[in-house]
Amino acid sequence: ETGVTQSPTHLIKTRGQQVTLRCSSQSGHNTVSWYQQALGQGPQFIFQYYREEENGRGNFPPRFSGLQFPNYSSELNVNALELDDSALYLCASSFRGRDYANTGELFFGEGSRLTVL
Amino acid sequence: AQTVTQSQPEMSVQEAETVTLSCTYDTSESDYYLFWYKQPPSRQMILVIRQEAYKQQNATENRFSVNFQKAAKSFSLKISDSQLGDAAMYFCAYRSAYQMNYGGSQGNLIFGKGTKLSVKP
Numbered sequence: 001e002t003g004v005t006q007s008p009t010h011l012i013k014t015r016g017q018q019v020t021l022r023c024s025s026q027s028g029h030n031t032v033s034w035y036q037q038a039l040g041q042g043p044q045f046i047f048q049y050y051r052e053e054e055n056g057r058g059n060f061p062p063r064f065s066g067l068q069f070p071n072y073s074s075e076l077n078v079n080a081l082e083l084d085d086s087a088l089y090l091c092a093s094s095f096r097g098r099d100y101a102n103t104g105e106l107f108f109g110e111g112s113r114l115t116v117l
Numbered sequence: 118a119q120t121v122t123q124s125q126p127e128m129s130v131q132e133a134e135t136v137t138l139s140c141t142y143d144t145s146e147s148d149y150y151l152f153w154y155k156q157p158p159s160r161q162m163i164l165v166i167r168q169e170a171y172k173q174q175n176a177t178e179n180r181f182s183v184n185f186q187k188a189a190k191s192f193s194l195k196i197s198d199s200q201l202g203d204a205a206m207y208f209c210a211y212r213s214a215y216q217m218n219y220g221g222s223q224g225n226l227i228f229g230k231g232t233k234l235s236v237k238p
Contacts (some may be wrong), residue, residue, distance in 0.1 A: 042228030
């Protein structure tokens with residue numbers, strides 16, 4: 001059973017650029033959530049994808065967008081990068097059944113560390 | 118809106134001793150889940166323990182146990198027989214049961230700011 005993997009692990013961008021972060025969910029999982037963790041803070045929920053559609057969003061502007069693919073992997077895209085976007089971006093996968101029942105815990109990847117200069 | 122507060126930015130414990138990490142939360146909901154996550158330097162969030170609000174019995178997982186006081190909205194984590202590998206950031210987190218069970222955002226965990234635990238040999 002493979003865990004959640006994220007790429008790249010570290011990257012540096014300049015203000016105004018765009019970035020794409022990638023996440024492969026754990027085998028058997030169909031739901032992916034993304035979190036932003038600023039230095040010294042707890043993670044903050046960005047959004048969640050289920051069956052290739054956004055299913056819940058936190059307090060983040062539209063320049064934060066995402067995709068989920070048929071194999072349940074996911075991308076987080078951030079446009080027009082700002083200095084405050086510097087953070088660790090965590091991906092978490094889980095399984096949701098058709099009846100929306102509580103289907104278990106979130107499994108996190110090791111994150112992508114983004115630095116915006 | 119729900120909030121989670123961890124009032125101890127840093128804690129220290131001697132190896133083999135017991136330490137308690139504090140967490141309080143605010144919510145108007147009656148059904149929810151509470152979690153403690155561990156984040157070592159590797160950055161990966163690892164679930165330590167979970168508590169369902171409808172359960173009166175406190176959850177335990179080996180050396181880890183919680184003291185869940187629903188009326189006081191308190192959820193502390195006790196680590197017994199502390200080990201060097203327990204050193205990490207610990208985050209308390211809240212999730213609405215309604216969101217989980219009725220098609221809402223299943224992944225929406227609300228985290229506290231964390232407590233950095235050091236273990237002295």
